[in-house]
Amino acid sequence: MSTLFQPTALVGAIAIAMGFSTVTSAQANTDSSVNASLETLVVTASRFEEKIKDVPARISIIKPHILEQSPIAELPHLLMSDASIDMMQYGGYGQAASIFTRGTNSTHTLVLRDGVRLNTGSAGSASLAFIDTTDIKQIEVLKGPASVLYGTDAIGGVVQLVSKTPEKTGAFATGEIGEHSTYKSVIGADLAENGVYAQIRGQRLESDGTQVTDFKTAQVKAGAYDQKGFSAKVGVEKEQYGVSVDYSENQGTSTYVDGIKDLNWNLLGLKNISQDFKNEAINIKSRVNLTDSLSINARLSQFKDDLEQNDSHDAIYNTTKEAELYSKWQFNPSQNILVGVAHKNIESDVLSGSAPYDVDYLKEVASTGYFIQHQYQSDKLHTQAGLRVEDHETFGTHTVGQVALRYQLLPQTSIYSNIGTAFRAPNNNDLYALNWGGNPNLMPEESISYEIGLDQQITNHLTMGLSAYRNEVDDLITFVNDPITYKGRLYNVKKATFTGGELNLNWAKDELFTNFSYAYVQPKDKETDKDLSRRSRQSLTLTTGLQNEVYGISASLSAKSKPKNSTISGYATVDVNAFWNVNPNVKLFTNIQNIGDVEYKTEPYGSGYYYVNGGRLASAGVTFRY
Numbered sequence: 001m002s003t004l005f006q007p008t009a010l011v012g013a014i015a016i017a018m019g020f021s022t023v024t025s026a027q028a029n030t031d032s033s034v035n036a037s038l039e040t041l042v043v044t045a046s047r048f049e050e051k052i053k054d055v056p057a058r059i060s061i062i063k064p065h066i067l068e069q070s071p072i073a074e075l076p077h078l079l080m081s082d083a084s085i086d087m088m089q090y091g092g093y094g095q096a097a098s099i100f101t102r103g104t105n106s107t108h109t110l111v112l113r114d115g116v117r118l119n120t121g122s123a124g125s126a127s128l129a130f131i132d133t134t135d136i137k138q139i140e141v142l143k144g145p146a147s148v149l150y151g152t153d154a155i156g157g158v159v160q161l162v163s164k165t166p167e168k169t170g171a172f173a174t175g176e177i178g179e180h181s182t183y184k185s186v187i188g189a190d191l192a193e194n195g196v197y198a199q200i201r202g203q204r205l206e207s208d209g210t211q212v213t214d215f216k217t218a219q220v221k222a223g224a225y226d227q228k229g230f231s232a233k234v235g236v237e238k239e240q241y242g243v244s245v246d247y248s249e250n251q252g253t254s255t256y257v258d259g260i261k262d263l264n265w266n267l268l269g270l271k272n273i274s275q276d277f278k279n280e281a282i283n284i285k286s287r288v289n290l291t292d293s294l295s296i297n298a299r300l301s302q303f304k305d306d307l308e309q310n311d312s313h314d315a316i317y318n319t320t321k322e323a324e325l326y327s328k329w330q331f332n333p334s335q336n337i338l339v340g341v342a343h344k345n346i347e348s349d350v351l352s353g354s355a356p357y358d359v360d361y362l363k364e365v366a367s368t369g370y371f372i373q374h375q376y377q378s379d380k381l382h383t384q385a386g387l388r389v390e391d392h393e394t395f396g397t398h399t400v401g402q403v404a405l406r407y408q409l410l411p412q413t414s415i416y417s418n419i420g421t422a423f424r425a426p427n428n429n430d431l432y433a434l435n436w437g438g439n440p441n442l443m444p445e446e447s448i449s450y451e452i453g454l455d456q457q458i459t460n461h462l463t464m465g466l467s468a469y470r471n472e473v474d475d476l477i478t479f480v481n482d483p484i485t486y487k488g489r490l491y492n493v494k495k496a497t498f499t500g501g502e503l504n505l506n507w508a509k510d511e512l513f514t515n516f517s518y519a520y521v522q523p524k525d526k527e528t529d530k531d532l533s534r535r536s537r538q539s540l541t542l543t544t545g546l547q548n549e550v551y552g553i554s555a556s557l558s559a560k561s562k563p564k565n566s567t568i569s570g571y572a573t574v575d576v577n578a579f580w581n582v583n584p585n586v587k588l589f590t591n592i593q594n595i596g597d598v599e600y601k602t603e604p605y606g607s608g609y610y611y612v613n614g615g616r617l618a619s620a621g622v623t624f625r626y
Contacts, residue, residue, distance in 0.1 A: 057143065425444045
């Protein structure tokens, strides 16, 4: 089916895109006016809703219409739309992915879903390829340290998935079909009346997958992938109080390839390996307004992330439990104080015949954080200052702080500056997986970051954002390999600096829009003065198109330079997206990821071979609403 389907799907998708003259953007900010973009509300920077133009930091948004334009689009591909993120995926759909925000390590970006920590205790990073975005309203990308509010891991930034809350009663069904025998179906229903709401979603995806490596002669199936899941949310939102219970589950099977090597580690061939995954999150939140100026918020959550190999008894089980209580006091019209305490317990277990955790060491770690934050907000000045004391069961007490301000210098010009510290506690693999190079003597990584920025409204339709930053990380955890035995171990041996800047231009007039983003970073190992591996110094994204309430069309360019001191590729790919709201109940859409079917290397595999990206994926779909 795949051979026959590929050209048919591409021709069909292009026909829809050209014939309907339609779409939304695949990047950020595509509202019909610049002012509408500036009114966008975000929650990640301060824990409470605030306008994006008032945040004294650089934050970008992947908006609702972008998430809705292609149910098939997976999270790693969506995050590629931010130039400050270097997304490295080892193959195509459903394959492992690493995120490098502003050049920092993949474990330096904290991934959240409505405040629930998705970074696992074993690997220290989130399983991005296995996270479904069916019920997500928007994705917020906060750049720079955020340990004051979120504790460990937020050295490079925070990616937060903000789920939908029903605003009206209705139901829908969506189906999308694409190349490589890929399809996804989604059904959902919402209820909202007098502050009471309920929501349910169900989804199923299957794909034959694409080539995972450039080892072309391998007679193995490419990275097939299937998943199914559902989510449900119920809640009450009143002026004086609110409570919600949110549950989501996603499970499936991911197929990847493993090497067959001789005694000298030469690659002889590849074989299929399949693994079953399951992630599950439950999040209970409540709010009580004791007075007009004082509110108390509480959250209890649990996130499980499990992975089981089908060809062996190997398995990884991760569970993170969190409890959080914080209060906000608006003690005068322009000032507020946020005070809170957060406790988390992270448990992980590796069952493997070759490399389990050493039984003499703990696999369960607890920590408690106490934080305070002050905000001042006036017409011209917005400040944010915070402090956190983290009591970690293994690593003792760590104190981090942050001070930031944004000043409206002129009616069309604002400037901001911030300085902050952050830390990352070693994950359980770092400490206890001794056969993989784990080292129980590792210390936490610590950082200090400086940033300045400017936002300028050049005309009624054009805005510009500029920022420059420097992030210094001490005790960087690095794998040191023995060239003779091919064995190595993790050590705190490096200091790294990440120095860079970003330029954003957003233009919108009537139905037309263009968004441009350029990011530059020098990810330096200070001991060798060489670039850290796998990071591109230059990144660029460009989206242009038109859209209105009935139809839209856009094309999006994403480009990365070839990383220094690396043999992997730079690349430039183009996506095309289109939609047509035939009537209030029917929507047609089409998407073509990587329309040129560009192939590029993403990571060395061994013996001169590489992982490659997933290639082109053309698709078309329909949504029925009731």
